[in-house]
Amino acid sequence: MPRRLPSAAVPAALLCLALLAAAPAPAGPLTPEAIEGATFSDAAPEGFSIAVLKAQILLDRAGFSPGAIDGVPGRNFRGALALFQRGAELDDSGTLDADTFAALAASSDEPVLATYEITRADTAGPFAPEIPEQLEDMARLKRLAYTGPRELLAERFHIDPRLLVLLNPGVSFDVPGARIVVPRVVRQTSAKVVRIAVEKPNRRLLAFDPDGKLVAAFPASIGSDDKPTPSGTYMVRRIARGPVWRYNPRFAFKEVRTNRPFNVAAGPNSPLGLVWIGLTAPSYGIHGTPVPEEVGTSDSHGCVRLTNWDAMALAAMVQKGTTVEFVE
CATH class of the missing domain: 2.40.440.10 (L,D-transpeptidase catalytic domain-like)
Structure with missing residues (x-):
């Protein structure tokens, strides 16, 4: 079957989807302009917010990975935030506050979003029509490939595939030449780890x-x-x-x-x-x-x-x- 909805993320994911589905277009909270211009006042302690989305992208770019970017302040986000706060000599509460948001915003002068044009290589595959649940069934496949361009692109840009869809309403991800909005997550570090x-x-x-x-x-x-x-x-x-x-x-x-x-x-x-x-x-x-x-x-x-x-x-x-x- 296609990639399943992770059980541990169901409540947050459903809340995120509900909030996003209710957002008006094109001037709703998921426009690139709104996300780029998000401030701490746009943050929410629970559920989806454009401020958390912006903070997640900036954390990822700085090397403090929040996991799959989803705009929800879950466990992975809080852990990444606490480590960033510690390095910035802030209170490492793991809670997004005004000082932390300001420090994140100051950590990079690049936009948090980018426009990407889907290429023929992105859509060429080969893709797997479905991935079996059982390991013995997986063993029958010649390659455990992506299930399609959407999954491939979501991993390339470190984003939950459901949010990728919601950022790009009406876009077909299997059409070369289509332009999509994605997180700008190029990391700067190439350090040697000992x-x-x-x-x-x-x-x-x-x-x-x-x-x-x-x-x-x-x-x-x-x-x-x-x-x-x-x-x-x-x-x-x-x-x-x-x-x-x-x-x-x-x-x-x-x-x-x-x-x-x-x-x-x-x-x-x-x-x-x-x-x-x-x-x-x-x-x-x-x-x-x-x-x-x-x-x-x-x-x-x-x-x-x-x-x-x-x-x-x-x-x-x-x-x-x-x-x-x-x-x-």
Whole structure:
């Protein structure tokens, strides 16, 4: 089936959709002009607001990832905001206030939105008509591709695909030449990361440069009580882009019916997403995920899951031997 609505995000997502659906066009709150001009007075403590949307884009651009941009002040947004506040020597409450909004606005002089023209390459595929739920069924596919241009573009611009649609009413994403409004999320950092801290209680991954400076932070899904994330300190063992996942029966996943090993093909909708950062802890790693909207709210099978775009950004900054510390 197509990418499912993440269960943990249902209330916020429905509220977001309801508010956006009620917005008048073209002068409603989702016009590019309104979003660019959003001020702290436009913020809402719950539900969707253009101020939170603007803040999320600025956080993402600064390397403090809020996960999938959705305009809702959820857990991932609050965690990213607290880290930005700490770096800016503000009260790290994780709550958007006037001083924090001003500091975010001052962090970049570029617009928060951009216009993008859909290309033939964006629409060429090949795409998967649907992605099976069961791992054994995934193993029958030659590639775990995107389900269509909308999903591809949503990941490229770090945005919840539902919000991408609402930002571009009436636009067909499978037509080359169509122009769409997207978050401007080009990150400036290309720092070398020598230490990673996975904060298990906070469900965040922090990346530090050789001087000990925090250069990037990403929301993360970690293991459950049944399949816990390891403890202790390890190192990056290898980095594999476009990984093929090998299921071993000793993993004993409850949802897998077979007792035989099998492979799941590569692709953005693979269980490993677009990249695998293997650790010296056997069978454990940091990797992407096919459902970025669930990152930070769902459990993993023990590995550390990031959005595909955050995993790719991290992979570009680390190397074999980078220290990875799991913080209890």
